[in-house]
Amino acid sequence: MGYVLAAHQYGKAEIRVVRIYRDAAQHQIRDLNVSTYLRGDFADAYLQGDQSSVLPTDSQKNTAYAFALERGVAEIETYALALARHFVEQVEPVRSARVDVEEYRWERVRVAESDHPHAFVRASQEARTASVTVEGRGSDQRISVLSGLRDLVLLKSTGSEFAGFLHDRYTTLAETHDRVLATALTATWRHLRTEGDWDAQHTSIRQLLIERFATVHSRALQQSLWEMGRAVVASHEEVAEIRLSAPNKHHYLVDLSPFGLVNRGEVFHADDRPYGLIQCAVQRDDAPPAGPSWQAPGSFAG
Numbered sequence: 001m002g003y004v005l006a007a008h009q010y011g012k013a014e015i016r017v018v019r020i021y022r023d024a025a026q027h028q029i030r031d032l033n034v035s036t037y038l039r040g041d042f043a044d045a046y047l048q049g050d051q052s053s054v055l056p057t058d059s060q061k062n063t064a065y066a067f068a069l070e071r072g073v074a075e076i077e078t079y080a081l082a083l084a085r086h087f088v089e090q091v092e093p094v095r096s097a098r099v100d101v102e103e104y105r106w107e108r109v110r111v112a113e114s115d116h117p118h119a120f121v122r123a124s125q126e127a128r129t130a131s132v133t134v135e136g137r138g139s140d141q142r143i144s145v146l147s148g149l150r151d152l153v154l155l156k157s158t159g160s161e162f163a164g165f166l167h168d169r170y171t172t173l174a175e176t177h178d179r180v181l182a183t184a185l186t187a188t189w190r191h192l193r194t195e196g197d198w199d200a201q202h203t204s205i206r207q208l209l210i211e212r213f214a215t216v217h218s219r220a221l222q223q224s225l226w227e228m229g230r231a232v233v234a235s236h237e238e239v240a241e242i243r244l245s246a247p248n249k250h251h252y253l254v255d256l257s258p259f260g261l262v263n264r265g266e267v268f269h270a271d272d273r274p275y276g277l278i279q280c281a282v283q284r285d286d287a288p289p290a291g292p293s294w295q296a297p298g299s300f301a302g
Helices: 043-047 057-070 076-090 198-215 221-235
Strands: 015-021 028-040 094-111 114-136 142-156 181-191 237-247 251-253 268-270 276-283
Touching: 015 057, 028 076, 057 076, 076 094, 076 142, 076 181, 076 198, 114 181, 142 198, 142 276, 181 198, 181 221, 198 221, 221 237, 221 276
Parallel strands: none
Antiparallel strands: 015 028, 028 094, 094 114, 114 142, 142 181, 181 237, 237 276, 251 268
16 A cells, blocks of 8 residues: 555635835725635645745735735725735746635724724624636636625524424423524625626625525525525626525523513523524526636645
């Protein structure tokens, strides 16, 4: 029995890039978390310790900082595209590059009913995301662009139920036709094109997800996700598919009867774990193959 080096990659994870624009009286801030992943023929580095084909991860970090200054961070998809293309087209041993970006939201501090020009407050735990993969060069180059959001916290105090489910000998959950539905949504959508008005698309898709969560009478979180994803694909012809992941943030009615109190759906215990995790993908029936789009960096797929 022998051994061979199989899939391998390397990169720089979680490069914290904060870009501040100071060219106007009101400063602008873009707060990013960037990760790079390079693939190519790096076998000698693993098998022999030969680093002659290895671009140091420190160099990848420096490139992320330099691009933030030289090219700016107008939209994270454009920034990630520029980085991924650079690694593939300018670094000879690199055959494929993936760049993941998270952006954290900041809002201006309000002082005396006016926006402060250079003071900010973190908006929420929500992050905007982008992932770009570039493979090959020239006419054979393949590019995939994913956009998304993470930890969009949503809650509706009614308009949700969960009943008629399968029972077995271990089932204790009571059926309900009126419950609190809450989640911290992660959504990622695959683009059909490599150019677009990324900011406008993100704003529109985010609002669609929120509106459908609010307005669909939910008989299950599964149904809510389907309706949210379907609305996005139906409204955005540039989206090939969307994948949604939603933990069910359970809220349990507190029994106050021992104290002579009647709790009519007003006081709940928010339980963070364990939680149901509901996931689905909604795809156009004529969508082209995804290629490397969904290959998570940790999977070493392909």
